[in-house]
Amino acid sequence: MKPADVSIAVLVAVIWGLAFVAARVALDELSPALLTTLRFAVAAVPCLLVRKPDVSWRLLGAISLTLFLGQFLAQAFAIAHGVPVGLFSVIVQSQALFTIAFAALIFGERPTPMQTVGIGIAAAGLLMICGTVGYDFSLSAFAIAMICPISFATGNILLRGARGAPMFDLFAWLCLAAAVPLLALTLVTDGAAPTWQALTHMSLMSLACVLFLGAISTSIAYWLWGRLLRDHPTAQVVPFGLLVPFVGSAASSLAFGERFGPLRLVGMITVIGGIAVMLLARRAQSLPKVA
Template identity: 35%
Template sequence: MTPRQSLMALAIVLTWGVNFVVIKVGLQGGLPPLLLGALRFALVAFPAALLVPRPQVPLRWLVAYGLTISLGQFAFLFWAMAVGLPAGLASVVLQSQVLFTLGLSMLLLGERLQLHNAVGVLVAMGGLGLLGWHSLNQAHTPDGMGVLLGFGLCLLAALCWACGNLINKRMQAAPSQLMGVVVWGAMVPVLPFALLSYGLEGPQRISAALAGLDWGGVLAVLYLAYAATILGYTLWGTLLTQLPTSTVAPLTLLVPVVGLSSAWLLLGERLAPLQLAGAATILLGLSIHVLGGRWKALFAPPDKLPARP
């Protein structure tokens, strides 16, 4: 990486890692989760859609992308954090999308599983099991049931993200059109988010939340729309066009590290020893999955030189 690319990578990791703290701030400020989603994607789509050309991809794939990676992922994620899932823990559990993406790719696309992928999946699933076991044991406590429900909802968010990954792969958008996919895809979930908020959260709660919106809530929505979404995905798409995917993809492993650290520093969140062990195990499994091919190549014996004639 050049120094400029390294700064872009650092900006992505910090922006996406702190994103979970910002979500928590918005929710604690009185914004219901579905309303928060509607506001976020409304600001992403407008007025950016007037400035960014529509990507030249089939409309059905663009709609499917918006319904999965935008509506599904963030509806479940915001809801999970609203019912009690800690921000730092959410940043770790959401990375299980890697496991879901791999599983769906094998099931639907016929991709084959290599040894390091299988080992990584098993290790990461063990970490998820530790987190689930702790949540079940704490379900009888006042906050335990919320964490358990949030854990399940966050897994659904990760599954939606994985579905969006496969749709994005099938869409085959050119690198120059990635920004258009993000912006125009953000138009899809605005109305469903608004309708779900009206039906499930109710007009009175919506009115009260908007009337009582303070600067913390405003800044949270602006951050989620412009920093985490437009800036983050633009920088991400730029790096993907300039560097090999194998170089860029491992950067996502640093996002939970920033998420856990920022939640501890800014929100005072503390994880139990079993939760920390589960989070570390998940990150280890994902590292094996993403980087295992490199390790295999690094320790493989060199090819034999051809015999001289």
């Protein structure tokens, strides 16, 4: 990868890490459903300029329901119910574990021995994190948090059916497909009057966070990531995603004073280590093809 592309990959990782902090700040004023709705409403604005990609509405809806709606709605609810931002940024990355597992179950893609080792290491780290549940957040909040990587992984699998579609156009329409049902959910769960009240009394800080989440973190960052995946082997790009939990944890520590106990810290490092093993195993597999 060229230095410019490396810089872009690092920039995207930093943006995604900071997005967890922005979501936490916005949730002080907005409900999880409303925040997620606004996030995708902003990110769907490019639909006014680009045509729908040649993907069926059924597939578009399925990808949007999992990769976007399920993942980010669970994220907002989990953070709103007390899951620390830094810890959550690590939990999300466990999607690599579930993606490999789902690919094995659905497509018969057996993980390599190294990937199996990585899965075991990451699973051990998640069990360590489970051992810290109940102190500063509830078991139900942790269960909601785990919906996020599972939805993420499911969306990764479904996304294979949209290969060849223009990345920017596809993600814009995925955001639109998520925003519409999210708006309906918000009106049902929050009520029309409270929703309007929240929108008309939103502070400039919350508005800035919503714009950052929608325009920068979702629309632009996903587009840049998609271009990197298009122009370079996956094994060269994906490891940069490991920077996200480090940025998220550091930013949360500075912004909210988040601290990690010994067991939780070891568990977080173990999860990241297991994911690194999985990604390195995938890279080793791709080297002969690149050569």
